[in-house]
Amino acid sequence: MAKAKLKPEASDQAKNMFDVILAVVRRVPHGKVSTYGDIAYAAGFPGSARQVAWALNQGRIGIPWQRIVGAGGKILLPAERGFEQRMRLQQEGVAFIGLKVNMKVHQAALSQIKAHKKKRAVR
DNA sequence: AGGGTGACGATCA
DNA sequence: ATGATCGCCACCC
Numbered sequence: 001m002a003k004a005k006l007k008p009e010a011s012d013q014a015k016n017m018f019d020v021i022l023a024v025v026r027r028v029p030h031g032k033v034s035t036y037g038d039i040a041y042a043a044g045f046p047g048s049a050r051q052v053a054w055a056l057n058q059g060r061i062g063i064p065w066q067r068i069v070g071a072g073g074k075i076l077l078p079a080e081r082g083f084e085q086r087m088r089l090q091q092e093g094v095a096f097i098g099l100k101v102n103m104k105v106h107q108a109a110l111s112q113i114k115a116h117k118k119k120r121a122v123r
Numbered sequence: 124a125g126g127g128t129g130a131c132g133a134t135c136a
Numbered sequence: 137a138t139g140a141t142c143g144c145c146a147c148c149c
Contacts, residue, residue: 017146036131047144049131054146056130068130076130085130128147136140 017045021055024113028067031093032108033101035071042114067092067108073101 020043028034034042036049045051053076056065066088070076077085086096095102 037133040131045145047132048146049144050129051131051145053130065130070130071132078130081130125149127149129145131144133143134141136138 017043017048017051018055018058020044020115021052022059022063023115025052025056025063025065025068027113028064028108029112030064031106033067033069033073033089033094033103033106034108034113035069035073036076037071038108038110039068039113042110044115069101073097073103073107074099075101 021039024039024043025034036052039052040046040048043052052068056063056068066085069085075082075085089101090096094106101107
């Protein structure tokens with residue numbers, strides 16, 4: 001499939017979604033992972049897990065796409081890509097249990113990836 | 124305008 | 137645990 005290149009003419013709505021999603025993905029720390037559903041939720045689009053996958057496909061350059069796995073910690077990328085994802089994660093120190101990531105230890109907390117909530121100034 | 128697709132996810136048999 | 141179904145939503149033809 002190799003297709004799709006987000007056209008710049010995309011609707012503002014979608015453009016914003018794409019942008020916010022990638023911003024959240026970027027917040028997932030090294031050695032941690034998150035799920036499509038959690039990213040969607042944290043980005044403000046609960047239920048739109050598919051759009052997260054879509055966004056990752058468009059912008060996988062520059063973002064830690066490998067840190068996003070399916071619910072339960074299962075890698076959903078097909079064949080080779082899935083293999084690469086697993087390899088990259090293990091390289092970051094992420095442990096697997098069978099075919100899934102050990103979410104107990106590596107799942108990033110929602111509060112950590114959610115957009116900044118201006119919690120009182122750091123001061 | 125209509126229908127199919129997809130790196131999803133929850134539910135049910 | 138495995139497989140089918142449905143809901144979700146942006147994209148593409």
